[in-house]
Amino acid sequence: MAAVTAEGPRGGRLVLSATSLIGPATVVVALGVIGPLLILFRYSLNDFDPRMLMIDALTPKNYIEFFTDPYFLAVFFVTVRVALMTTVICLILGFPLAYVLARTQTRFKNLLLIAVVVPLFVGNAVRAAGWMTLFGSRGFLSMTLMDLGITTEPTEIMFTETAVIIGIIAVNLPYMVLTLQSVLEGINRNLEEAAFSLGAAPLTMVRRVLWPMALPGIAAGGILTFILAMNAYATPVLLGGPEFRMMAPVIYSQFQLNNWPSAAAVAFVLMGTTLLLTIAASVATRQRFRD
Amino acid sequence: MARLELDRLSKRYGDFHAARDVSLDVAEGEFLVLLGPSGCGKTTTLRMIAGFVEPTAGTVKIGGRDVTTLPPWKRNTGLVFQNYALFPHLTVGQNVAFGLEMRKVAKAEADAKVLDALKLVQLDHLIDRLPRQLSGGQQQRVALARALAFRPDVLLLDEPLSNLDAKLRHDVRVEIRSLQQRLGITTVMVTHDQEEALTMADRLVVMRDGAVRQIGSQKDLYERPADHFVADFVGRSSFLSGTMAGDAEMKTAGGLTVRCAKSLSGPAVMALRPERVYVGREPISGQDNTFPGEVEFVSYLGSLIDIHVRLSPQDRVIAQVPNHDSAALPAVGDTVHVGWAATPAVFPADSDMRA
Ligand SMILES: Nc1ncnc2c1ncn2[C@@H]1O[C@H](COP(=O)(O)OP(=O)(O)OP(=O)(O)O)[C@@H](O)[C@H]1O
Numbered sequence: 001m002a003a004v005t006a007e008g009p010r011g012g013r014l015v016l017s018a019t020s021l022i023g024p025a026t027v028v029v030a031l032g033v034i035g036p037l038l039i040l041f042r043y044s045l046n047d048f049d050p051r052m053l054m055i056d057a058l059t060p061k062n063y064i065e066f067f068t069d070p071y072f073l074a075v076f077f078v079t080v081r082v083a084l085m086t087t088v089i090c091l092i093l094g095f096p097l098a099y100v101l102a103r104t105q106t107r108f109k110n111l112l113l114i115a116v117v118v119p120l121f122v123g124n125a126v127r128a129a130g131w132m133t134l135f136g137s138r139g140f141l142s143m144t145l146m147d148l149g150i151t152t153e154p155t156e157i158m159f160t161e162t163a164v165i166i167g168i169i170a171v172n173l174p175y176m177v178l179t180l181q182s183v184l185e186g187i188n189r190n191l192e193e194a195a196f197s198l199g200a201a202p203l204t205m206v207r208r209v210l211w212p213m214a215l216p217g218i219a220a221g222g223i224l225t226f227i228l229a230m231n232a233y234a235t236p237v238l239l240g241g242p243e244f245r246m247m248a249p250v251i252y253s254q255f256q257l258n259n260w261p262s263a264a265a266v267a268f269v270l271m272g273t274t275l276l277l278t279i280a281a282s283v284a285t286r287q288r289f290r291d
Numbered sequence: 292m293a294r295l296e297l298d299r300l301s302k303r304y305g306d307f308h309a310a311r312d313v314s315l316d317v318a319e320g321e322f323l324v325l326l327g328p329s330g331c332g333k334t335t336t337l338r339m340i341a342g343f344v345e346p347t348a349g350t351v352k353i354g355g356r357d358v359t360t361l362p363p364w365k366r367n368t369g370l371v372f373q374n375y376a377l378f379p380h381l382t383v384g385q386n387v388a389f390g391l392e393m394r395k396v397a398k399a400e401a402d403a404k405v406l407d408a409l410k411l412v413q414l415d416h417l418i419d420r421l422p423r424q425l426s427g428g429q430q431q432r433v434a435l436a437r438a439l440a441f442r443p444d445v446l447l448l449d450e451p452l453s454n455l456d457a458k459l460r461h462d463v464r465v466e467i468r469s470l471q472q473r474l475g476i477t478t479v480m481v482t483h484d485q486e487e488a489l490t491m492a493d494r495l496v497v498m499r500d501g502a503v504r505q506i507g508s509q510k511d512l513y514e515r516p517a518d519h520f521v522a523d524f525v526g527r528s529s530f531l532s533g534t535m536a537g538d539a540e541m542k543t544a545g546g547l548t549v550r551c552a553k554s555l556s557g558p559a560v561m562a563l564r565p566e567r568v569y570v571g572r573e574p575i576s577g578q579d580n581t582f583p584g585e586v587e588f589v590s591y592l593g594s595l596i597d598i599h600v601r602l603s604p605q606d607r608v609i610a611q612v613p614n615h616d617s618a619a620l621p622a623v624g625d626t627v628h629v630g631w632a633a634t635p636a637v638f639p640a641d642s643d644m645r646a
């Protein structure tokens with residue numbers, strides 16, 4: 001920030017040093033991300049024949065196919081739905097947790113923080129394997145429900161959308177909590193007390209003070225978890241089973257069929273949708289914050 | 292606008308008493324100031340009134356109603372914070388309207404009240420600004436308007452002026468006081484600025500280590516301090532320590548026999564206000580006490596001069612004299628006479644106070 005906004009005689013030097021600071025990162029991004037993306041985008045416009053594989057062309061065929069084929073459309077809607085639901089649930093679960101974390105001042109704070117962060121040390125695949133033992137029809141959850149007499153039949157959560165949603169929430173919740181926590185921590189406690197003394201009960205205080213003030217952070221956390229959910233791979237594959245399809249695994253299965261043009265098109269639809277919804281979310285929250 | 296009663300209000304953190312047996316009776320429309328050194332429990336007491344700190348014992352009554360167990364949002368107190376605590380995402384008008392909105396006041400009526408409150412602090416022209424577009428003094432006045440707009444039963448101010456510069460502090464001080472009087476609103480203010488306390492309060496409460504040491508008017512505290520601490524904390528005093536020797540007489544550490552207007556026994560401390568100590572070239576006639584001494588230090592304050600006179604190796608008094616004729620002032624090393632009337636400001640020696 002300082003380097004960009006600084007003015008006066010030293011301004012030129014600062015801009016120069018800023019360039020040298022972000023330069024290397026820019027090169028890495030350009031070579032490592034933009035390059036492959038351009039190639040992939042070019043592929044997505046190619047034609048495909050199961051025997052001859054990729055054929056040079058300039059056709060929107062793959063995109064049209066995606067938005068007309070019921071299989072792809074179903075994948076698309078399931079992905080967006082799962083991503084939206086997990087994001088909303090992460091927000092609902094994450095906000096109170098983040099609030100407690102932000103306001104705890106005792107030595108328990110570090111313990112709580114560690115408890116939130118530790119799940120991030122476990123890879124998605126390992127975690128999903130853990131969930132599998134919990135969700136299966138002979139898994140812990142099902143057995144417990146039957147033992148308690150709440151259900152009589154084995155409950156099959158494994159290989160359902162519910163399992164995937166729970167799994168993705170478990171992965172994404174720490175990101176949401178950490179983002180919200182840092183924003184809430186920046187809100188002076190006196191503001192809450194001011195609201196209370198003016199007659200606001202706790203929920204009203206949250207709605208009128210914390211929520212609007214934390215909105216930029218809520219947007220950031222929401223966007224982050226939304227992007228993660230849209231692009232989830234291991235969790236839908238392991239917990240959703242063979243019948244359940246989200247976009248990231250579908251891209252991979254198209255690659256496996258050697259259908260690079262289709263895979264590339266799906267990848268770009270995924271990216272485009274994510275980008276579009278993300279921009280929509282930040283525009284919406286920015287306007288809300290202004291009025 | 293209501294009477295505020297605290298009855299033996301206490302707050303303990305573990306073994307530590309942040310406030311102990313604080314009893315206050317603030318009349319309707321009275322301006323009470325809590326005064327005391329840092330950490331003496333002023334904020335704790337104020338926050339117990341507002342409902343942010345749960346007392347360990349005792350009760351808080353507002354307008355005769357026991358509110359001890361009520362949460363802050365049900366107490367109808369207006370609170371002004373040291374850092375103003377304006378909502379940064381709301382305009383000045385929306386900030387001031389907040390309390391009215393919480394009380395479900397109809398829009399038109401609320402708008403009128405917001406404007407009224409902002410007019411009181413002369414900031415109605417800034418109604419659409421955001422807090423960050425205001426100066427510190429303006430923010431302070433918006434905070435005041437916000438706390439007053441919904442006509443709280445009690446107005447609570449925690450060092451409201453300490454973030455303002457000296458000039459502004461004087462102005463806002465007068466403004467708050469006249470506003471408070473005009474609205475007749477029961478007010479408790481916390482400060483550790485003595486001058487602020489003396490100029491604003493109807494009555495003052497001097498606290499130390501969580502306990503109330505004295506409650507009274509400016510004159511009460513100055514003329515009749517209850518103990519060594521109050522005599523030292525409010526105004527300026529020089530102290531003579533010694534032992535009571537018979538009726539209304541104290542033998543100082545340096546062996547002087549000083550007459551006073553109070554009977555005690557045992558170790559004692561006498562407080563002398565510098566402007567009540569007279570200095571002359573001859574023994575001072577018409578005073579109960581007069582002693583010769585040597586001028587040790589002269590401090591030139593402009594219109595007033597402080598003269599520190601040593602009466603014995605252990606006893607020293609400070610006299611404050613008007614600067615009528617600087618040529619006639621004694622110089623360091625001169626032998627002079629000091630005298631003063633027998634004073635009731637004699638206290639049992641306080642083990643945790645230095646004489
Ligand atoms: N939550 C707490 N836990 C433990 N001790 C506390 C707590 N809050 C306050 N105290 C202690 O209680 C004492 C009184 O605090 P308080 O804030 O009331 O002082 P104060 O008179 O307002 O001082 P200042 O003029 O510095 O603001 C202090 O010694 C403080 O350390």
Ligand SMILES: [Mg+2]
Pocket residue numbers: 333334335481
């Ligand atoms: Mg304080």
